[in-house]
Amino acid sequence: MTTLPAPDPNLARREEIQRLAAGSENRRKIYSGVAMSICGVFLAVALVPLVSVLAYTVQRGIRAWSAAFFAHLPTPAGIPGGGIWNAIVGSLIIDGLAAAVAVPFGIVAGLYLAESEGRVAGVIRFAADVLSGVPSIIIGIFAYIALVRGLGHFSAAAGSFAIGVLMLPIIIRASETAIRSVPSTLTEAGLSLGARRSTVARRVILPTALPGLITGVLLAVARGVGETAPLLFTAIGSQYFASNPTQPMAALPLVVFQDGIQAYPDLQMTAWGTALFLIAVVLVLSVGSRLFAARLGRVR
Amino acid sequence: MTKPMTEPLTERQLGMATEKALTPPPPGNPVMRLRDVGVAFAGRTAVRGVTLDVPEHQVTALIGPSGSGKTTLLRTLNRLHDLTRTAQVSGQVMLGDIDVYGGSISPTLLRSQVGMVFQRPNPFPTMSIYDNVVSGLRFNGARRKALLDEAAESALTAAVLWDSVKHRLKAHASMLSGGEQQRLCIARSLAVEPRVLLMDEPTSSLDPQATKRIEELVTELKTRVSIIIVTHNMQQAVRVSDYCAFLLMGDDRAGQLIEAAPTTKLFEDPSDERTLDYINGRFG
Numbered sequence: 154m155t156t157l158p159a160p161d162p163n164l165a166r167r168e169e170i171q172r173l174a175a176g177s178e179n180r181r182k183i184y185s186g187v188a189m190s191i192c193g194v195f196l197a198v199a200l201v202p203l204v205s206v207l208a209y210t211v212q213r214g215i216r217a218w219s220a221a222f223f224a225h226l227p228t229p230a231g232i233p234g235g236g237i238w239n240a241i242v243g244s245l246i247i248d249g250l251a252a253a254v255a256v257p258f259g260i261v262a263g264l265y266l267a268e269s270e271g272r273v274a275g276v277i278r279f280a281a282d283v284l285s286g287v288p289s290i291i292i293g294i295f296a297y298i299a300l301v302r303g304l305g306h307f308s309a310a311a312g313s314f315a316i317g318v319l320m321l322p323i324i325i326r327a328s329e330t331a332i333r334s335v336p337s338t339l340t341e342a343g344l345s346l347g348a349r350r351s352t353v354a355r356r357v358i359l360p361t362a363l364p365g366l367i368t369g370v371l372l373a374v375a376r377g378v379g380e381t382a383p384l385l386f387t388a389i390g391s392q393y394f395a396s397n398p399t400q401p402m403a404a405l406p407l408v409v410f411q412d413g414i415q416a417y418p419d420l421q422m423t424a425w426g427t428a429l430f431l432i433a434v435v436l437v438l439s440v441g442s443r444l445f446a447a448r449l450g451r452v453r
Numbered sequence: 454m455t456k457p458m459t460e461p462l463t464e465r466q467l468g469m470a471t472e473k474a475l476t477p478p479p480p481g482n483p484v485m486r487l488r489d490v491g492v493a494f495a496g497r498t499a500v501r502g503v504t505l506d507v508p509e510h511q512v513t514a515l516i517g518p519s520g521s522g523k524t525t526l527l528r529t530l531n532r533l534h535d536l537t538r539t540a541q542v543s544g545q546v547m548l549g550d551i552d553v554y555g556g557s558i559s560p561t562l563l564r565s566q567v568g569m570v571f572q573r574p575n576p577f578p579t580m581s582i583y584d585n586v587v588s589g590l591r592f593n594g595a596r597r598k599a600l601l602d603e604a605a606e607s608a609l610t611a612a613v614l615w616d617s618v619k620h621r622l623k624a625h626a627s628m629l630s631g632g633e634q635q636r637l638c639i640a641r642s643l644a645v646e647p648r649v650l651l652m653d654e655p656t657s658s659l660d661p662q663a664t665k666r667i668e669e670l671v672t673e674l675k676t677r678v679s680i681i682i683v684t685h686n687m688q689q690a691v692r693v694s695d696y697c698a699f700l701l702m703g704d705d706r707a708g709q710l711i712e713a714a715p716t717t718k719l720f721e722d723p724s725d726e727r728t729l730d731y732i733n734g735r736f737g
């Protein structure tokens with residue numbers, strides 16, 4: 154005579170779990186549908202303004218674009234054939250000078266923050282955070298008081314100073330993050346070969362972090378290129394071609410602001426065309442920084 | 454050496470080191486001597502009272518359960534704990550007749566004589582195979598191409614990697630397999646011609662085939678460099694090492710040296726009961 158095996162408690166539990174799972178399937182489908190719709194609504198809320206601003210700017214701005222628009226100097230209102238060549242060069246000079254100073258300082262500061270934990274590092278990190286929260290117009294006013302009033306005239310260099318100050322915290326924090334993400338075993342490997350810490354930083358850590366450093370610099374430049382308020386107090390704009398940083402200079406965001414508030418339709422068109430160009434520049438910089446960030450991920 | 458110890462290696466010194474390695478000094482001398490070495494992290498003792506002679510031109514294995522302080526002890530030997538602010542090393546470590554913590558030798562110069570290979574292969578990701586191998590020489594100021602080329606070939610040959618990479622020296626180090634990367638890291642350490650090579654579980658991230666090749670390599674390399682290898686694998690310790698040190702944490706959770714002896718003696722006839730328990734898998 155054989156006895157039936159005792160019911161397996163694990164088997165019974167498995168059956169119950171599967172029954173529960175099957176029973177809740179419909180409910181979960183409904184939840185999922187609701188959640189997806191909510192996401193869709195928020196996506197639309199985020200996309201609608203973005204797309205409409207972009208579409209409107211493209212529609213208004215593209216009509217201003219021509220070879221002459223990019224290659225010529227501005228003309229007075231009513232005289233056709235004017236362009237923004239001086240503003241393109243001006244932005245290049247102002248933001249280039251700003252980056253030339255902010256990039257080395259920012260990367261060295263980022264390296265310091267990543268490599269040290271002391272009180273000083275904490276203060277610097279906090280200062281950088283505060284700085285990145287200061288409205289750009291305040292920094293413009295500071296540059297105005299310190300440099301424009303101090304030297305007695307408006308100048309592109311004062312604008313570079315203000316933009317550089319805005320770029321600095323972005324570069325510092327991005328560099329710190331990029332350098333921290335370099336595995337510490339690489340540092341140890343370098344030291345174990347008899348290298349000094351500074352040599353390891355220069356030859357191993359910075360090259361490994363390079364894509365991240367470039368990402369930070371591109372983001373900072375993208376931010377600086379579009380800044381208008383600090384330039385209103387410093388570089389102030391110009392109708393002429395200027396390449397001397399001690400003099401007033403035109404810049405792309407200044408053209409948008411100053412031409413955009415004029416009553417003349419042709420100046421307004423110039424403003425739209427310049428706005429579209431600025432958006433394109435910022436877009437290229439942002440996409441570029443993404444690409445570099447992706448490369449950083451691949452190196453690991 | 455008559456020059457001040459803090460000077461970076463000159464090309465001549467590196468060249469001399471290459472020649473010296475070809476004629477191994479008489480065996481039997483300890484290359485490193487540890488006297489009552491202890492390490493504490495933020496006041497908590499992790500390793501205590503280790504006194505050990507490391508024989509020259511032999512492979513010394515450090516074995517012991519997880520947390521017994523093998524890595525911690527290894528890192529005292531090339532002063533890697535200098536990077537950890539909370540770490541406090543006590544006792545005396547001698548490399549030949551140089552007092553490692555005595556101030557007569559800079560940590561950088563010390564580390565060019567006491568190299569290290571890590572648990573996971575860590576070639577410099579931005580450098581080619583060639584640049585990785587000669588990186589240590591370049592960090593120490595060597596520039597002459599002939600010297601670099603020679604050192605690269607010699608180190609890659611010693612690491613049994615030369616034949617498979619000699620046609621792609623400019624390729625990225627990340628192109629290599631894990632085992633090849635680890636051999637590249639060994640070559641990179643060998644290229645600076647250290648006297649001692651520290652290896653912290655160098656095969657723990659590798660498959661059995663790659664592990665076997667590294668083990669063979671370790672036993673071949675001892676004519677060139679004295680090796681201290683940390684391993685969790687007792688078969689590995691038996692296969693590769695001549696001398697073996699067993700660490701175990703005491704009641705205060707601090708790692709201590711229980712016993713050090715020639716490997717065959719330690720495994721066949723340990724003098725401490727705890728060693729016997731450990732090698733029989735009774736704890737750890």
Ligand SMILES: Nc1ncnc2c1ncn2[C@@H]1O[C@H](COP(=O)(O)OP(=O)(O)OP(=O)(O)O)[C@@H](O)[C@H]1O
Nearest residue numbers: 494499517518519520521522523524525526537685
């Ligand atoms: N940087 C550190 N800070 C604080 N404590 C540490 C540090 N490094 C190691 N320790 C401690 O020292 C003790 C020994 O650790 P260690 O890594 O040397 O052990 P191990 O023998 O190498 O172990 P495993 O076999 O797991 O690698 C542990 O208790 C660990 O928590």
Ligand SMILES: [Mg+2]
Nearest residue numbers: 523524525653
């Ligand atoms: Mg360990």
